[in-house]
Amino acid sequence: MDIRKLQRAIVNGLEDVKAQDIVIFNTEHLSPLFERVIVASGTSNRQTKALAASVREEVKKQGFSVISTEGEDNGEWIIVDCGAAVAHIMQPAIRQYYNLEEIWGDKPVRLKLSQTKTRPQARGPEASTPAKSATSAKKTTATAQKATATKKTTAAKTTTAAKKTTAAKKTIAVKKAAVVKSTTAVKKTAAAKTTGAAKKTAAKSAPAKRPAAKKAASRSKA
Incomplete structure (x- = not known):
């Protein structure tokens, strides 16, 4: 088994559903049961479940097997066991509380990630361009100014x-x-x-x- 291909398959599955803060650790020296621990975040129960499903699908597509999946009932922390690599898909609060990076993270693995996919998307699945962001900022400013002017006019009318x-x-x-x-x-x-x-x-x-x-x-x- 090529562990690099397996970890890439897991990461691809995570990136396809916009996982956040993907990190990979080499755990060969810590446990004889698996060689890699991959940790990623999902913002909701729905996303963590979708991430787990995407990982399973991509791993099987690359010819590897999925041993088990745990934690899909509530979606706060889902573990996808792929044999030599284990993926932990967690919501941010749970991830911060259990801090798996402290347990498994002394040997991080460098792997090129698609940053546009791992960053949080504030306005849906499509990444916003700088031009769109600037336009949105201008619209927000204009709306705020109009609201302020309306409040002032209303206050003046009320005073009169x-x-x-x-x-x-x-x-x-x-x-x-x-x-x-x-x-x-x-x-x-x-x-x-x-x-x-x-x-x-x-x-x-x-x-x-x-x-x-x-x-x-x-x-x-x-």
Whole structure:
């Protein structure tokens, strides 16, 4: 068995599904069971399962056999045992926690990798070009500027509306106060007129009663 062809088949299978941070270690001096440990990351359960399936397919295509696959139930850490080489496909948090590089990584193997395939893809499977990235950055900046301008306009409108509302409230309050004063003045005037009329009536009726009183006095004397 050519271990170099086997490790290349595993790496090709990983790269086909955009595996991240692929590393290869020579473990011949550490274990008699296998000669290579290959570690790679997948961002989700779905991707780690797809990576494992791709590795199996590529290894078999190159004429090698796959002994077993473990960990596909949850997809956090999948081990594909290809005999002389073992692939560990892990999600980033699991990989960081168990740190297999510290256990097996004292003899790394240099192998040319396709960097465009191993880097994370932020916008889907196709790698973005610098021109597209620049255009996207410009669009994002323009959108942010528009959003800021809209917020400022909305704030200005809200402030103007608040000022108008406050002014209207003050005007209404002034009008109410004027109405109250006018009503009070009218009431006072009406009361004054009523009092004056009453006094005049009393004054007119008083002299009419005096002759009657004199007649009564004359009669009593007679």
